[in-house]
Amino acid sequence: MLSIRSISRSFNGHQALKDVTFDVHDGLMTGFVGANGAGKTTAMRIILGVLTPDSGSVEVDGRPVTANDRAQFGYMPEERGLYPKMKVLEQLVYLGRLHGMTGAAAAKRADALLEQLGLGDRQDDTLESLSLGNQQRAQIAAALVHEPTALVLDEPFSGLDPMAVETTLGVLRDVARAGAPVLFSSHQLDVVERLCDSLVILAHGEVRAAGTREQIRAAHARPEWILETDDAGFVRGIRGIEVLEFDGGHVRFTAPSEADADRVLREAIERGFVRSFSPAIRPLTEIFQEVVR
Numbered sequence: 001m002l003s004i005r006s007i008s009r010s011f012n013g014h015q016a017l018k019d020v021t022f023d024v025h026d027g028l029m030t031g032f033v034g035a036n037g038a039g040k041t042t043a044m045r046i047i048l049g050v051l052t053p054d055s056g057s058v059e060v061d062g063r064p065v066t067a068n069d070r071a072q073f074g075y076m077p078e079e080r081g082l083y084p085k086m087k088v089l090e091q092l093v094y095l096g097r098l099h100g101m102t103g104a105a106a107a108k109r110a111d112a113l114l115e116q117l118g119l120g121d122r123q124d125d126t127l128e129s130l131s132l133g134n135q136q137r138a139q140i141a142a143a144l145v146h147e148p149t150a151l152v153l154d155e156p157f158s159g160l161d162p163m164a165v166e167t168t169l170g171v172l173r174d175v176a177r178a179g180a181p182v183l184f185s186s187h188q189l190d191v192v193e194r195l196c197d198s199l200v201i202l203a204h205g206e207v208r209a210a211g212t213r214e215q216i217r218a219a220h221a222r223p224e225w226i227l228e229t230d231d232a233g234f235v236r237g238i239r240g241i242e243v244l245e246f247d248g249g250h251v252r253f254t255a256p257s258e259a260d261a262d263r264v265l266r267e268a269i270e271r272g273f274v275r276s277f278s279p280a281i282r283p284l285t286e287i288f289q290e291v292v293r
């Protein structure tokens with residue numbers, strides 16, 4: 001387990017991280033979300049030892065992280081880090097060897113990763129000759145080639161098409177399944193909602209929410225329903241009902257009790273055809289907006 005303990009860090013008097021504490025559990029994909037400038041990259045750099053904190057510590061399995069631990073981490077930095085003019089496979093093997101792998105082991109792993117990430121036929125092309133999305137896949141392969149004990153990825157899904165997101169997700173899940181903690185930042189909340197097991201929400205340098213998706217949902221839960229009918233406009237006029245989403249025949253609303261929700265259903269039936277009526281789960285995007293406010 002990777003633990004970030006009470007980390008604070010300022011740049012020229014501006015506090016980028018304020019007493020930040022969270023855990024990245026082994027075997028779980030932890031999504032790290034927050035608006036621009038929230039402090040995600042700063043926290044990731046501190047985990048990797050690229051930046052030092054003003055106070056606080058990074059721990060691995062309850063003890064202070066060492067240079068040796070960090071050498072075994074996989075990191076995809078915001079500024080990326082591969083050589084544009086070097087061939088893809090060649091650089092992955094080079095990186096693997098820097099991490100102490102034999103040339104043969106590095107080549108085998110790199111080959112398998114590139115195949116998995118859909119770059120099997122581009123191994124001998126230079127990085128700069130690839131499309132941006134494919135360069136991104138190569139960067140992900142670079143973070144994984146040495147079979148890292150922990151994985152920290154800054155925006156790994158940005159610029160990837162939906163198919164590539166799925167492929168990359170499969171590869172990252174394999175790393176998590178092998179027991180490593182995986183932390184990835186993302187602005188794509190829909191992607192995070194689907195992909196992560198656990199979540200850390202940062203705003204203005206502070207952790208505003210952390211836990212599994214279910215824990216965060218439960219902490220911000222409220223009873224909601226979705227009604228699909230011919231014309232759902234009447235729901236907006238019912239006292240005590242708050243409409244959260246409305247589009248013609250579709251309405252998502254919150255009500256103080258089940259009895260109030262039943263009133264909505266009864267009125268819908270009286271007015272005409274009801275396609276469906278069911279409890280709804282609050283989207284993470286809404287919880288996010290609420291906690292970062």
Ligand SMILES: Nc1ncnc2c1ncn2[C@@H]1O[C@H](COP(=O)(O)OP(=O)(O)OP(=O)(O)O)[C@@H](O)[C@H]1O
Nearest residue numbers: 011012014016034035036037038039040041042043
């Ligand atoms: N090297 C630096 N020098 C000065 N200020 C910095 C430096 N690095 C980060 N900051 C500041 O710290 C704050 C947090 O930045 P950080 O890059 O960590 O945020 P972020 O959540 O990763 O944002 P984004 O989603 O835009 O990448 C910002 O106000 C930023 O300007």
